[in-house]
Structures are given as structure tokens and as C-alpha cells.
Amino acid sequence: MIPEQKKKLRNIAALALLALIGGTFAFQSFNQRAINDREGWNNEGAAGRIHDYYSDETGNKDVFVENYGDEPLLVRVQLKEFLSKNDESIVRDAERGYVDTWTVWQPAADDIHNRLDSSPSQAFDRYADWSFGFSRRGGIADEMASRNQAQRDRMGVPYMPTFNHDRGDERTAAAGDARDYVDGGATHPGDGTEGYWVHLQLLRHGNFFQNFDPAEAEKDEADHTPLFPGRPIEQAVKHTVTEERPPMTMAQWEDLPEHEKVGRYWVVDEETGYAYWASYLQPGQATSYLIDQTDMADAIKKEPGSWYYAILVQGNMVSPTEDNINRFFEEGGDTARARDLVERMGLTDIPNFNGDIKPGGSFHVEGAEYEYLGPHGGGGHLVVPRNHIGISRFGATSDYQMSDVKAIANSFYGMLPQRLQARVLPVSYGSDRAIEVEELENPWDNPLGKNAHDYITTVDESGEKTAFVLSIGDIMFGTRTSPEMVSENQEALAANASDHPFDFDEFWTRTTVGGGASNKVFGWDLTWETDNNWRPWNISEMKPILPALLLSQVGEEPILQQ
Numbered sequence: 001m002i003p004e005q006k007k008k009l010r011n012i013a014a015l016a017l018l019a020l021i022g023g024t025f026a027f028q029s030f031n032q033r034a035i036n037d038r039e040g041w042n043n044e045g046a047a048g049r050i051h052d053y054y055s056d057e058t059g060n061k062d063v064f065v066e067n068y069g070d071e072p073l074l075v076r077v078q079l080k081e082f083l084s085k086n087d088e089s090i091v092r093d094a095e096r097g098y099v100d101t102w103t104v105w106q107p108a109a110d111d112i113h114n115r116l117d118s119s120p121s122q123a124f125d126r127y128a129d130w131s132f133g134f135s136r137r138g139g140i141a142d143e144m145a146s147r148n149q150a151q152r153d154r155m156g157v158p159y160m161p162t163f164n165h166d167r168g169d170e171r172t173a174a175a176g177d178a179r180d181y182v183d184g185g186a187t188h189p190g191d192g193t194e195g196y197w198v199h200l201q202l203l204r205h206g207n208f209f210q211n212f213d214p215a216e217a218e219k220d221e222a223d224h225t226p227l228f229p230g231r232p233i234e235q236a237v238k239h240t241v242t243e244e245r246p247p248m249t250m251a252q253w254e255d256l257p258e259h260e261k262v263g264r265y266w267v268v269d270e271e272t273g274y275a276y277w278a279s280y281l282q283p284g285q286a287t288s289y290l291i292d293q294t295d296m297a298d299a300i301k302k303e304p305g306s307w308y309y310a311i312l313v314q315g316n317m318v319s320p321t322e323d324n325i326n327r328f329f330e331e332g333g334d335t336a337r338a339r340d341l342v343e344r345m346g347l348t349d350i351p352n353f354n355g356d357i358k359p360g361g362s363f364h365v366e367g368a369e370y371e372y373l374g375p376h377g378g379g380g381h382l383v384v385p386r387n388h389i390g391i392s393r394f395g396a397t398s399d400y401q402m403s404d405v406k407a408i409a410n411s412f413y414g415m416l417p418q419r420l421q422a423r424v425l426p427v428s429y430g431s432d433r434a435i436e437v438e439e440l441e442n443p444w445d446n447p448l449g450k451n452a453h454d455y456i457t458t459v460d461e462s463g464e465k466t467a468f469v470l471s472i473g474d475i476m477f478g479t480r481t482s483p484e485m486v487s488e489n490q491e492a493l494a495a496n497a498s499d500h501p502f503d504f505d506e507f508w509t510r511t512t513v514g515g516g517a518s519n520k521v522f523g524w525d526l527t528w529e530t531d532n533n534w535r536p537w538n539i540s541e542m543k544p545i546l547p548a549l550l551l552s553q554v555g556e557e558p559i560l561q562q
Contacts (some may be wrong), residue, residue, distance in 0.1 A: 021541065049164065051063070054177050054192045060194040064287045065277070068165060068283075074277075077314065082129070090127075109250075129292065131295075133290075159514050163235060172188075175188040211228055211231065272333040350365055354380045379425075380459045389408065393539060410466050420551075423525060426465040428462075429457055430457065447543035450478075452477040506526060509522045521538050523537040
């Protein structure tokens with residue numbers, strides 16, 4: 001296979017990517033900037049953790065929220081500021097020891113980087129500068145560009161998930177110079193500098209962190225001593241959700257097209273100062289950065305005497321039930337625009353596939369986000385959720401029909417909302433012939449490429465109506481409907497792939513590895529570390545599962561496989 005063909009095949013995998021979204025928990029986070037950083041959060045039964053990576057030397061300040069539990073989160077935070085000069089607050093009646101008296105940060109309606117002129121928040125404008133979202137400042141942008149910038153942008157920013165899964169523990173994931181409010185020090189690995197996990201991952205030796213002394217490696221987990229709060233285990237780097245847009249104000253949000261008013265970005269209500277994550281945060285996901293940098297302006301540095309500056313980050317997150325949402329707004333921030341945003345997150349908006357959505361577009365069904373990959377399988381429309389649905393071995397054998405992954409995909413289908421289930425088409429899975437690696441390296445001269453239709457999932461009236469695991473053929477040949485379209489489809493799919501964000505690095509296919517390896521099934525790897533993305537995995541390995549659906553087009557009968 002020529003290099004260009006290999007490149008096309010590698011890129012196609014990004015079409016099966018995802019990022020579902022949901023919400024449940026309440027927290028409070030304290031950040032005392034310039035003197036130290038301190039944080040804390042109050043858990044109300046959900047499983048989330050605030051991450052605060054801070055460097056006192058550079059001012060780097062990465063603040064985001066991780067959902068490590070099993071319930072979706074409706075997320076909002078509110079930022080407050082306090083500044084005193086020579087022990088006197090710059091805002092009347094604000095006291096350092098009483099955070100309820102601190103000033104709510106309110107941005108200008110047309111520019112999140114400026115504070116609202118008519119609010120007390122404006123007093124801080126000349127003293128403190130904040131950067132929002134992921135700004136890609138300085139050298140890290142250059143290094144990321146040299147290591148495939150487009151790939152990095154699609155994957156979000158690397159971070160180390162919390163080791164602390166104790167729902168009753170109020171400590172945050174504070175790294176570097178950040179100071180957890182409860183613990184009084186760092187509670188998470190990392191030095192707080194910009195792109196700490198980016199640099200380590202690019203150097204190919206920072207994909208994991210052992211939360212215990214390496215000298216204890218031979219001991220059982222129960223005998224390990226954790227370096228930071230939580231389980232003393234080895235854990236892999238993950239990626240935040242990709243930032244679809246930089247943080248914006250509600251006034252700017254109102255001007256967005258209707259179909260873009262739910263997504264992976266922050267929206268700040270300038271009336272109340274609450275910043276809303278504009279979609280549900282699903283289990284296993286982390287938001288993009290709300291704040292990326294906090295700097296003291298020259299004006300404060302020129303003041304004679306001492307000064308003290310602090311930021312309070314406080315928020316509440318609830319499971320998106322009607323009662324919880326009502327309680328959510330009883331806590332404050334009940335504005336018409338905020339209600340509108342939250343209501344939109346839970347709407348069901350299944351496209352008709354008659355020109356109302358293009359491949360690469362996404363839609364929401366009761367808070368869950370799905371990506372449309374394109375026409376597929378002779379009359380169907382292929383969609384996948386934007387995150388995997390769990391991690392599992394393939395099964396006891398390499399037989400997909402008897403596999404654990406198929407059972408999990410079936411369960412996923414069974415839990416779909418009724419309106420979405422009604423649009424799911426019955427399918428057949430094509431040939432279950434084992435495929436040898438040599439065929440993948442040069443499919444055009446082998447049965448796999450010459451008869452690609454035999455290896456993809458197709459619409460079949462007598463087939464099975466359920467979710468399914470993609471085959472190697474589904475991924476490599478996608479929307480192919482005739483031999484003449486192979487090249488064109490490859491190029492179209494590869495071009496679309498550059499725009500697809502994803503939150504995981506690999507997933508199972510259902511295709512058995514040939515060559516006598518009856519205990520191996522192909523997986524698909526998205527890290528781009530080698531020339532090819534397929535991986536022969538042992539059926540006992542624990543890997544993510546990505547389900548797919550073939551949906552019907554409204555107003556047109558599908559072409560059913562005979």
C-alpha cells in the first residue's frame with residue numbers, strides 16, 4: 001500500500017469518535033491567587049472532582065471539572081474576587097474572611113475578557129487579567145504544532161484523572177502550587193505548569209502515573225502507600241473534552257445558530273456571573289478549561305505596600321431531573337436565558353437525514369450527544385455516541401455473536417429513549433471471515449477491498465434491530481456502495497476526520513484476526529503512534545466499547561438488503 005493510502009486509512013478511524021454529556025454534583029472551590037491557591041468542594045452524592053493546576057511562577061491556572069462517576073452532571077460555576085491593598089478592600093463592605101461578601105465576577109456582554117462596567121466587578125479590571133479556555137500560549141503551541149497539531153486539537157488537552165474516588169472526600173485535584181482548602185497542599189501529581197501532561201505525553205514517557213512508591217511495585221495494591229489522596233494504582237493520561245468554542249457570554253450565545261446552542265463549551269450569564277457548561281457532562285469526561293491563566297496587572301504591582309488577591313470558584317451541579325433543576329435555580333441564577341440553555345440540553349432532536357445534517361454533525365437525544373458519520377449499509381444512516389459506553393474484554397471467544405461486547409451493545413440499545421429506538425434499522429453483519437494483517441496493509445489487492453460490501457454492516461429487513469460494534473470494513477470503507485467509489489469515499493472520510501473530536505484513544509471492532517490467531521480480535525487505535533491504526537488484541541484484554549446505530553431517514557423507505 002502506498003503511504004497516501006495508509007494515511008487515508010489511518011484518518012478514517014476518527015469518524016467513530018465521541019463525547020456524550022450529562023450532570024450531578026455540587027462543589028465549592030477556593031482559589032487564593034498571588035499568596036497561594038486553595039480549593040474545596042462539597043459532594044452531594046455524585047462523583048465529580050475539580051482540577052486546579054497552578055504555577056505561582058508563571059501564573060498558569062487550569063481550572064476544569066472531571067466527572068469520574070456513573071451519573072451525568074449539569075455543571076455551572078460562579079467566580080468571585082477579593083483584593084485588598086494594605087489590608088483595605090478595594091470594594092466597600094467586602095471582607096477577606098467572609099467569602100459571601102466577595103464580588104461576583106461579571107463579564108461585559110460583548111467581551112468575556114472585560115468586566116461589566118455597571119457592576120462592582122469592574123473595580124478589578126485594572127488589577128487582574130484572566131485568560132479563558134485553552135489559549136495555547138507560547139512554546140507549547142509550537143511544540144504541539146510540530147507533533148501533529150490537528151490531532152492534538154481533536155483530542156483535547158491531556159490530564160491525569162483523579163485517583164480519589166471517595167465521594168465523601170472533599171479534597172480537590174490540586175497540582176503544583178495549588179493548595180487544596182481541606183488538605184492545605186497539593187493533592188494531585190504534576191507541577192502546575194502549562195501543558196505538563198502534554199509535554200510528557202509528547203515525549204512518549206508520560207502516559208501513566210504510579211500513585212505509589214516504585215519500590216513498592218512488587219507488593220499487592222493493599223500494601224501500597226499512596227503519594228496523593230486516592231487509590232495507590234497506576235493510571236493513564238486522559239484528555240479533556242475538546243473545546244468547540246472559547247468561553248462566551250450569554251449575549252454572544254443568543255446570536256449562535258439554533259443547532260449550535262448546545263455543545264462542548266462554557267457560557268457565562270453576565271447577569272449573574274454563573275458559567276454553564278453548555279451540555280451534560282457524561283461519566284468519564286472532563287470539561288475543557290474555564291480558566292487557563294490568572295495574571296496580576298502592572299497596576300497592582302506598582303502599588304506601594306502589600307496586597308492580597310483571591311478568587312473563589314463556587315458551583316452547583318445536579319442530576320438533570322425536573323426536581324433537581326428546579327432546586328438548581330432556587331440556589332440562584334434563575335434567569336430566562338439560563339433556563340433556556342438548560343432546557344435545550346435535555347431536548348430530543350433526531351435529524352431526518354434529508355439534508356438537515358451533514359456527516360460530522362452532531363445531535364442530542366435527552367442530553368446524550370451523537371455524531372452522524374454518513375449514509376451507510378444500503379439505506380441507513382450511521383451514528384455513534386460521542387463517547388464509549390464502558391470497558392470490557394471482547395468475550396470468551398472471538399465469536400462476535402457470543403461476545404461480551406455484543407451483549408453490552410445490546411444493553412445500550414435497550415436503554416435508548418423510545419423515540420430513538422423507533423428509528424433504528426435492523427441489520428446484518430456480513431462476512432465473519434477472519435482478516436489477516438497483510439490484507440489490511442494492502443486491501444485493494446485482497447478480498448477485503450475487492451468485496452468490501454461483504455464486510456460492512458448493512459440494512460436487512462430480516463436482521464437484528466440493535467446497536468452493534470463496527471467491523472474493520474465499516475471503519476475502512478464507510479459509505480462505499482460500489483467499487484468505483486472506494487477512493488472517493490476514503491478521501492471524503494479522511495477529510496471529515498480532521499474535524500471530529502474524541503475522548504478516548506481506542507475501541508474494539510468485531511473483526512477476528514486471521515492467521516490462526518483464534519483468540520485475537522482487531523481493535524482500532526487513535527493515537528497515531530504507528531503507520532497503521534489496527535491492533536490485534538487478545539480477547540481477554542480490557543478495552544473501550546463503541547456502539548453504532550443505523551437510523552432510518554424520515555419520509556423515505558430504506559433500501560433493504562435482500
